[in-house]
Amino acid sequence: MSFEDFLRENIWVPVVAAVFITVVITLLVWWCYVSRSRRGYTSLDGTYVEAPRSAGGTGFGERISLEARHVQSAEKEVAGMHCRYYVRSYPQYELIKQLDDVGSRVKKTWFAVKLQGDDDQLMTLVAKSSRCVIPFTKGVRKTVKGLLSLLKHPHVFPITDMDFIVDQTEEILVVVQRLCLKGSLKDVIYAASPIHPWKTKYKTPRKGLTPPRIATFGKQILSGLLFLKSKNFPYFQLHSGNILVDEGICRIGGFENGLFGYQSRLMPQIKSVLKAEGLGSRDPAVDVLAFGHLLYEMAMGYELHVARPDVDQLIGHCPYEVIEVLAFIFYNPESRIPTLEEVDQHVFFARQELPELKRWKSPSVHFTSSMKEVLKAVAQNRPVKTKASRQPSRSSMETSFSGSPSKAASPATSPPTSPVASMPSTPPPAAAA
Numbered sequence: 001m002s003f004e005d006f007l008r009e010n011i012w013v014p015v016v017a018a019v020f021i022t023v024v025i026t027l028l029v030w031w032c033y034v035s036r037s038r039r040g041y042t043s044l045d046g047t048y049v050e051a052p053r054s055a056g057g058t059g060f061g062e063r064i065s066l067e068a069r070h071v072q073s074a075e076k077e078v079a080g081m082h083c084r085y086y087v088r089s090y091p092q093y094e095l096i097k098q099l100d101d102v103g104s105r106v107k108k109t110w111f112a113v114k115l116q117g118d119d120d121q122l123m124t125l126v127a128k129s130s131r132c133v134i135p136f137t138k139g140v141r142k143t144v145k146g147l148l149s150l151l152k153h154p155h156v157f158p159i160t161d162m163d164f165i166v167d168q169t170e171e172i173l174v175v176v177q178r179l180c181l182k183g184s185l186k187d188v189i190y191a192a193s194p195i196h197p198w199k200t201k202y203k204t205p206r207k208g209l210t211p212p213r214i215a216t217f218g219k220q221i222l223s224g225l226l227f228l229k230s231k232n233f234p235y236f237q238l239h240s241g242n243i244l245v246d247e248g249i250c251r252i253g254g255f256e257n258g259l260f261g262y263q264s265r266l267m268p269q270i271k272s273v274l275k276a277e278g279l280g281s282r283d284p285a286v287d288v289l290a291f292g293h294l295l296y297e298m299a300m301g302y303e304l305h306v307a308r309p310d311v312d313q314l315i316g317h318c319p320y321e322v323i324e325v326l327a328f329i330f331y332n333p334e335s336r337i338p339t340l341e342e343v344d345q346h347v348f349f350a351r352q353e354l355p356e357l358k359r360w361k362s363p364s365v366h367f368t369s370s371m372k373e374v375l376k377a378v379a380q381n382r383p384v385k386t387k388a389s390r391q392p393s394r395s396s397m398e399t400s401f402s403g404s405p406s407k408a409a410s411p412a413t414s415p416p417t418s419p420v421a422s423m424p425s426t427p428p429p430a431a432a433a
Helices: 003-009 012-039 060-089 138-149 185-189 211-230 267-277 285-300 320-330 340-344 355-359 369-380
Strands: 093-098 108-115 121-127 161-166 171-178 243-246 249-252
Touching: 060 093, 060 108, 060 121, 138 161, 138 369, 185 243, 185 285, 211 249, 211 285, 211 320, 211 340, 267 285, 285 320, 285 340, 320 340
Parallel strands: none
Antiparallel strands: 093 108, 108 121, 121 171, 161 171, 243 249
16 A cells, blocks of 8 residues: 555544644744743843743733833933033032932933032923923023022922023923922822832822811912912912922922923823813813812822712711812812812811911012013913024033022033032932922
């Protein structure tokens, strides 16, 4: 019998052989994959990455996460180079340390720096927002810097200085402010260290603050919001991470973000309420709703993750006085969102006294025509109209810093080598995001 005749009579033989070979190949491929995963893998840049032993290998999700961390690390390294170049150019600054990501905003980095003859400062670098209508030019920098310097109030945290870094590939906003030793209101709520990373220090919910403390802090925050509103200054950045607790007093920070088009992390939730009320994203009701979220977080010890709280579910878990205010904000009897003034006059806040406000003598504030143009352009979401001025050179990185308001400094003709200060065992705490 020939081989062909044998196959015709025993057709199952080639079928079994094919199945056997397929199984063997599959097992070999599986064994190679497991062996490679346990040893590690080579990343896109050619760097060998060892797999976590506890996991027994590196899955697809972990590989993506590792690559994302690699990109983030590279971005932080570039930001560190920008900061070192900056402080070398202006000797009134000395870099202390690059901090962890103490805030939630992406593409933002935090640095502790020394300012000659002044308190230690927090310097932040953040990429220009795609929503920004303000050009990063010398003339506009001078206007905005002057505008921010006029915002002086007991419940507004001052900015020491601001500047632009412009090079061939990117534009960066530089903001300098005094380091706040207690950190943000969010740090107080969660009993967290201001210098710990944002993504880890707020994971554990807390019990919340007492009603008297909520009333005092709330009154202080409302005072700062009403001041900014009286100056037609756009804020829209209210959340617990942007409130600095300075010597027991809440002071509004991050107010420059509204000018430069940065969006608050609460906006996605707030927009749904605004849409239901037929309001736009730049309506004053934004700050009222954000204040409601902040009030909830102070009382409950954790964030409100929905647009509006379920007041009925708060009974027995939240102070009754706070529930009344939350209902007044989110479920107003007049079927509308109350104004900041109406919230401030609510009985829960109306009886609060603010000694620091009584002692403060309000200076006269005059905005120049160019300052008014900036505010109007931001409010109308259109580009700022500027006079013809020379643009910063893009052939190399160039900054237009003129020192702190009280200590002007000229750029050094030969930037000094950046001396990194002897690092303290416990780095200074950072301010809010």
